[in-house]
Amino acid sequence: MKRIKCLFILLCALGTSVLSNAQEHVWKTETSNGYTYKYVTNDPMQARFYTLKNGLSVILSPTNKEPRVQAFIAIKAGSKTDPSTNTGLAHYLEHLMFKGTDKYGALDYAKEKPELDKIDALYETFNKTKDEVKRKAIYHQIDSISGVASKYSIANEYDKMMTSIGAQGTNAFTSFEKTVYTDDVPGNSLDKYMAVQAERFRNPVFRIFHTELEAVYEEKNRSLDNDGARAFETMLANLFKNHNYGQQSTIGTIEDLKNPSLVEIRKYYDKYYVPNNMGLVLSGDFNPDEVIKKIDQDFSFLKNKEIVPYTFQPEQEITTPIVKEVTGPDAEKIMIGYRLPNNKSKDILIAGLVGQILSNGKAGLLDLNLVKKQKLLWASVSVMPLIDYGMFVVSAAPTSGQTLDEVKTLLFQEIDRLKAGNFDQELLTSIVNNMKKSEIMESEHYSSRADALMEAFSDELDWRDQVAGVEDISKITKQQVVDFANKYFANNYVAVLKKKGESPASAQIEKPAITPVETNADQQSSFVKMIDELPSTKVSPVFLDYDKDIQRSKIGKAEILYVPNKDNQLYRLRYRYKIGKNNDLKQDLAAKYLSFLGTDKKSSEDISKQFYEIASSFSIYTAEDFTLVTIEGLQENFDKAVKLYEDLILNAKPDEEALTALKARLSKSRADMKNNKGAILQGLTSYAMYGKDNKFNYNFSDEALNKVTSKELLESIKKLNSYDQTIMYYGPESLKKLTSTLKKLHPVPKKFATPIAPKVFFQKQTDKNEVLFADYEMVQAETQWTRTGGNYDPKMQPVVTVFNNYFGGGMGTVVIQTIRESKALAYSTYAMFVTPRKVEDKYFVTAYVGSQSDKFKDATNAMNELLNDFPQLPENLALAKTQTKKDIENERITQDNILFDYLGARDLGLKTDIRKEIYEQAGAVSFTNLNDFFKKNIAGKPYIYSVVASEKNLTEADLKKLGDYEKLSLTEIFGY
Known part of the structure; x- marks a missing residue:
């Protein structure tokens, strides 16, 4: 439930007002329906800022594009404000805020409370006791009394309640200086949402x-187990030797985790969870005059x-470089961090621009001079402005045969180039134009609007400055950039070298003896029943009609699928070709090669610059059975962008040096993948599904990769447009004009070429229990269950959807309640019956548990x-059916998602929106249906277990108890 967000808020001032020049942005005050609010003139988000009598900040940004509302409740307290004796406390509290109050999550609070009081007292004794024998005895008491207390509580009632009102994305996160609770709710359930939240913050009970x-x-x-997280913590610890940014981790130390105090958690709640330190942010489909009155009524008790x-001791200036090393099994990289002033400093505005000059993913100094020229595997910049200080972090990974010191030298060369002013003035203009485009893209969705407002509130930023952000950035001069770079980038950095090697020995938290607690999952509190009975406006589902929602045209034999953009001037054009990786492995390699090629008139760097100058981009993605080209930008530059792409495809010149460098980078990237436990588990799972020859390890061998020539790859590039293709367009141009324009810009052959017959993979029938094991140095053990099911049948989809919502697809499901809530065996776990992507594929069952190695057996x-x-x-079951219907009622498939939904349906042999059948039949799904489905597809069946863990922690004997055991080498898993 924790995610650390480090966003550059200046890029989140969403809207389109920046497209006109020099608009006035000032604070003004207005009164409506008896409530006074502030707003910023010419704010495209039309945000209203209220402060209620008790100090609660309420920020409302109405938009009715979809019948949903993104809601955030932000508390300005995080790991920075944790007591030094109880690190991780804010994060603890975040978890406990999902446990309910005396009204919900409670079956019989009068009987539960005395038991909870005993647990509170026992933890205080536990914390003060050093003798391990005595500690175990006390913990046994805690465990025993917790079992008694659990008989009077109901687990996961918050999650179930939010699911019942149609909420999605129910979660929370804790960061340096904020804790944020998030829900995406239907607009017609907003009253229910606010009633639940008011109760949630009235009297939270720290149960279970x-x-x-x-x-x-x-x-x-x-x-x-995360090398990147350890490297970042090392960076923070050395940038901030006084401040809690560096001295306290969000999750907390192992020692403090072993010695929690419910008394201290309650003190923290009482201290920081007060209305004048809280913000309620809503963006979506609602009437702000009605909503503010309801919020005032519900939250006035606070x-x-x-x-x-x-307060903190100011950091001492760093006068000489601080270089630290972190070792672990994952790939090597380097991070170079500089300390910046706080987010109120005027220099922070320049810092964001400087970050874009160095790396914007397209035409920054690192992008063009290092990545484009393949001197590095990758490079990036992250600007993190926080309330007390900021950070400017440059990161990169070495290519084949390169040391981290050599990477550091290359990075400093580009920083020196910046300090000397060796960059084009036009780059500043291009960055501003691309920021304008990004604002439009981000403003298209209500959740992005809410996110920007939440960040501004919790980071204590002036919204006027955010709305005017791009305009203010456009006024920054090249000299100011140079002055900033020389002021902040000297020998005052911290460099963290993440190297390959053994992780340092860490004190793994041992599994305590825990007796499974009661979840009372089939019970319901009276409060939940009351919320369910609150009136709400009926929302009818909107299903797609592919014949009406998609317009069609043709260029020769190529079909155009068209959806108009009626909101703004952005377009997205796609060419979807019927050739993919399974037809020819060179197809994907050719797509990668193309990004490093130029023509006889333009270098590769020139092409990247020209795309960036017109705030446009193109990309090529190669899937198993298709290749997708995407060109996007502002409609006014449509012709220029398409011509740039078509010219490159037609006139790309071979570059042997670029190919050699690409092969070296790919070799390094492939080697790095073998050090990534997530990739290893993915490979094991593919092996389990398809056997020895599978989709994951269908790759070039090292020898075959080295033999591929520029001639072969250029042939693949130039032949791409000869294949059967579908043209997809979402934008403001009319279909008639689009067709006319594309006929001139995009040549379509009279007859499509026939690609090489594809490599076909057949899902393996699971006839016995097997264990596929990969050894990896890690604390946890990650286990994935798989087995192949039957053929796709659209008539099954209502039962499949309800089953997943009931069994293991969310926080309120049986799997989570049992494995995490009752038995405390995992942080992450799920189980699903997965629908295939194509009609010829089969369903499959998948389940997952990530747990400590000493919990593996349990x-x-x-x-x-x-x-x-x-x-x-x-x-x-009632909840799962309600969730299924509400999800569909409040879902709106819009923009180019209509096109992708249609293509997905077509791949499954469907001609209509399958959601209609699911919606109409979900309410009739019974336990008899689910039992029959379960017996036929899941129960009593053999499974293949894919396990990634350390041999130091799991023995072969442990694994053989589950099935026939096979340890796979990395070459078998990856195919190279």
């Missing part, structure tokens, strides 16, 4: 604590308290029990 604590332990273990601001046993014995919980 010791099992939730195990989830936090697992989260800590995941961070110990009492204003004085907040003591966080975790796999727990999942196997669920996969064999179907729990029947009537309340959960």
Whole structure:
């Protein structure tokens, strides 16, 4: 539930007003429906800023494009304000805010509370006790009393309640200086949402604590297995030797995790969870005059308290470079960090522009001089402005045969180039134009608007400055950029070298003896029933009609699929060719090669610059069975962008040096993949599904890769347009004019070429239990279950959808309630029956548990029990059916997503929107239907277990208990 967000808020001032010049942005005050609010003139988001009598900040940004609302409740408290004796406390509290109050999550609070009081007291004794024998005895008491207390509570009622009102994305995250609770709710359920939130913050009860604590332990273990996270923490610790940005991690230390205090957590809640330190942010489909009145009524009980601001000893200036090393099994990289002033400083505005000059993904100094010329594997810049200080971090990874010191030298050469002013003035103009385009793109969705407003509130930024951000950036001069670079980029940096090697020994948190607690999953509190009975306006689903929602035309034999953009001047043009990786492995390599080629008139760097100058871009993606070219930008530059792309395809010149460098980078990237545990698990799972020859390891061997020639790749590039193709367009141009324009710009052959017959992979029939194992140095053990199901049948989809919502596809499902909430065996777990992408493919069952290695046996046993014995919980089934229908009622497939939905349906042999059948039939799905489905497809079946773990922690004997054992080499997994 934790995610650390480091966004450059200046890029999130969403809207289109920047397209006109020099608009006035000033604060003004207005009163409506008895409530006074502030707003910024010419704010495209039309945000209203209210402050209620108790100090609660309410920010409302109405938009009715979709019948949903993105909601954030932000508390200005995070790891920065954790007590030094209880690090990770803010994050603990975030988890506990999902446990309910005395009204929900409670079955009989009068009987539960005395038990909870005993647990609170026992934890205080536990924390003060050093003798391990005594600690275990106390923990045994905690475990025992927790079992008694759980009989009077209901697990996951918050998640179930939000699901019942149609919420999505229910989650929370804790960062340096904020904790944010997030829900995406239907507009017609907004009253219910606010009633739930008001109750949530009235009197939270910290129940089912010791099992939730195990989830936090697992989260800590995941961070110990993440080399990137450890490298970033090392960067912070050395940039900030006084400030809590560097001295306290968000999750907390192992020692503090072992010694939690419910008393301290309650003190923290009372101190920081007060209205004058909170913000409620809503963006979506609602009437702001009605909503503010409802919020005032629901949240007026919160009492204003004085907040003591966080204080710190100012950091000493860094006068000589600080270089640190972090070792671990993952790929090598380097991070170079500079300390910046706080986010109120005028220099922060320049910092964002400087970051774009160095790296914008297209035409920055690092992009063109290092990545485009293939001197590095990749490079990026991250600007992180925080309330007390900021950070400017340059990161990069070496290519084949390159040391991290050599990478550092290359990065500093580009920084020196910046300091000397060796960059074009036109680059500044191009950056501003691309920011304008990004603003339009981001403003298209209500959730992006809410996110920008939430970030501005929690980071204590003036919204006027955010609205005027791009205009203000456009006034920054080249000299100001140079002055900034010389002021901040000297020998005052921290460099973290992430090297290959053994991870340092870490004190793994041992599995305690936990007795599964009661979840009472089939029970419901009276509060939940009350929320369910609150009136709400009926929202009817909107289904796609592919014949009406998509207009069609043709250029020769190529079909054009067209959806108009009636909101702004952005377009997205795509060519979808019927040739993919399975037809020819060279297809994907050719697409990569193209990005480093020029023509007889333009270099590769020139082409990148020209695309960036007109705020446009192109990309090529090669899938298994198709290749997709995407060209996007402002409609006024449509012709220029398409001509640039078509000229490159037609006139690309071979570049042997570029190909040699590309092969070296690919070799390094392929080697790095072998060090990535996520990729290893993905490869094992593909092996389990398809066998020895599978989709994941269908790759060039090292020898075959080295033999590929420029001639072969150019042939693939130039032949691409000869294949059967579908043209997809979303934009403001009329279909008639688009067709006329494309006829001139995009030549379509009279007869399509026939591609090489594709490599076909057949899903493996699972006839016995097997274990596929890969050894990886890690604290956790990650296990994936797979088995192949039957052929695709659209008539099954209502049952499949309800089953997934009931069984293992979300926080309120049986799998989460059992494995995480009751048995405390994992942080992340799920189980799903997966629908194939194409009609010729088959369904498959997948399940996952990521747990401490010492929980492996218990975790796999727990999942196997669920996969064999179907729990029947009537309340959960009713909820799953409600969720299925509400999700569809409040979903709107719009823009070019209409085109992708149509193509997906076509691949499954469907001519209509399958959601209509699911919606109409979901309500009739019964336990008899689910039982029959479960017995036929899941229960009593053999599975293949894909396990990634350390041999130091799991023995071969442990694994053989599950099935026939096979340890796979990385070459077998990856195919090279």
